[in-house]
Amino acid sequence: MDLKNIMKGILFFYIAMYITLALNSYGHALCVNVSDANLRSGPGTQYEKTWEVFKYMPFKKITQKGAWYKVKDVDGDEHWIYKKLVTSKFKCAVVKKNNINIRTGPGRNFNTTLLSPAVTYDSFKIIKARDSWVNVVDEFGNNGWIFKQLLWIQ
Template sequence: MNATHPARHLFAAASLCLLALSTSVAHAQNMVSVQGSTLNMREGPSTSSAVLWELKRGYPLQITERKGNWVKVRDFEGDTGWVARSLTGNTPHHVVKSKVANIRSGPGTQHRIVGKAEYGELLRTREKRADWVRVEREEGVGGWIAKNLLWGW
């Protein structure tokens, strides 16, 4: 008889959980947000490099490379550039990546719609639950949005 040992299943399940957790932590460690009121995304790692975009406070960015006091980053649309590391922070934010996203009173489609957020809107991350993120607008109004409609951490 060729029975699989129960401990192997437990080990495999634990390994998958650790992999998922480490991937999530690695993603968060590779994310930053704009710390000051604005930040210039530049072509290269230098203040003499051309400014590509001006980003506002909280805008989430994914780090793809590090060079001295600079980090190369990618935004939710896939645009890349360089920013001064000292002007970034670790306050989590999300950007709406769908045309429109329903903001709900709770984490699920059974909850009522309390508002709508549009493509590119910047939202402060307040809580995460499975496939939902509780977000807050700059003026303090917020709710829950399905995670797949957002980009950030």
């Protein structure tokens, strides 16, 4: 192996590390981990409240300013949220369509749960996935299965 190939390898390694760090810093998933949270038009409580969301609402982090994250929601709208109100320790999902069934198992042959129907913007913590179905739990501990394409998962 000559010096030229070694240098190419080192350069490739550093470029790959830079890209990995950049991707992990921005655009990663966040979930609300408190019972309710106010979203703002800017990074501080002095800014207008744009939306009140509930536990397990997912977001995609765009950037950070001090103790505030700029995030993107299921509709592509951007807001600011205080960083202590969210976590990246688990995955969350939000319902994209109105009146969808929540089932007792992963398939249409399973009965609907007492939670059915879920409505747009209902949010859940992801427990596990099986094929095209996702096992979810709400903030009160109720769980069920939802068809994956009906959810925005972060």
